[in-house]
Amino acid sequence: MAHSERPRGKCIFCGREMTRGGLSRHFESCAERKKAIAAAEQGDAQRQQLYHLQVQDAWGGDYWLHLEVNGTATLDDLDYYLRGIWLECCGHLSMFTYGGWSEEIPLDTRLDAVLEPGVELTHLYDFGSTSETLIKVRKVRTGRPLTSYPIFLLARNNPPDLRCMECGAPATYLCLGCLYEDDKAGLLCDQHVQTHPHDDYGNPLPLGNSPRMGMCAYCGPSEPPY
Numbered sequence: 001m002a003h004s005e006r007p008r009g010k011c012i013f014c015g016r017e018m019t020r021g022g023l024s025r026h027f028e029s030c031a032e033r034k035k036a037i038a039a040a041e042q043g044d045a046q047r048q049q050l051y052h053l054q055v056q057d058a059w060g061g062d063y064w065l066h067l068e069v070n071g072t073a074t075l076d077d078l079d080y081y082l083r084g085i086w087l088e089c090c091g092h093l094s095m096f097t098y099g100g101w102s103e104e105i106p107l108d109t110r111l112d113a114v115l116e117p118g119v120e121l122t123h124l125y126d127f128g129s130t131s132e133t134l135i136k137v138r139k140v141r142t143g144r145p146l147t148s149y150p151i152f153l154l155a156r157n158n159p160p161d162l163r164c165m166e167c168g169a170p171a172t173y174l175c176l177g178c179l180y181e182d183d184k185a186g187l188l189c190d191q192h193v194q195t196h197p198h199d200d201y202g203n204p205l206p207l208g209n210s211p212r213m214g215m216c217a218y219c220g221p222s223e224p225p226y
């Protein structure tokens with residue numbers, strides 16, 4: 001279903017739904033987030049720099065994440081997270097750079113050594129059919145992390161409202177044959193996928209909430225790794 005509305009997502013703390021930019025501002029004032037931070041401060045986790053990152057697909061704004069990452073975590077931790085929630089199809093190589101295909105930043109680099117407000121990194125996954133992800137530092141605070149993991153998901157875009165090209169029901173599969181050969185959307189519902197004739201690119205793939213849909217053999221599950 002074609003529409004130009006910007007995708008919204010939910011604040012993990014209070015459940016309010018907003019656009020990417022709306023959430024970015026909202027996190028500064030969210031009362032429930034303040035409570036969560038106050039509760040974490042009662043704990044004994046290591047105090048450190050914590051970075052609010054806005055992550056988005058470089059080729060369109062429809063897929064995005066808001067993350068809070070520990071300064072003591074490494075780029076390797078962030079790579080693992082991005083692979084889990086968005087990218088992993090067949091174990092391709094990946095790297096971080098200061099922008100596009102510029103100099104590679106080693107994966108064992110600690111996040112507090114490269115991140116500061118205003119910094120923007122690029123993550124590249126698969127050097128053939130490359131997924132390019134932009135990572136912007138929105139804010140930094142000093143405190144105790146909200147989780148025992150190195151990365152905490154603040155929000156992500158709601159799954160896009162994709163519709164079967166045959167009947168308009170919610171789409172659950174993508175046919176790469178339609179997409180690559182016929183210049184069609186290739187979106188299919190549970191029913192129409194069963195009678196779809198194409199298999200030049202393998203069977204239609206299950207859809208996921210990820211910018212890698214339609215690239216290589218990506219088929220989800222598009223879930224955060226923790």
Ligand SMILES: [Zn+2]
Nearest residue numbers: 011013014030
């Ligand atoms: Zn909130």
Ligand SMILES: [Zn+2]
Nearest residue numbers: 089090216217
């Ligand atoms: Zn692949």
Ligand SMILES: [Zn+2]
Nearest residue numbers: 164167189192
């Ligand atoms: Zn259908």
Ligand SMILES: [Zn+2]
Nearest residue numbers: 175177178198
């Ligand atoms: Zn097809």
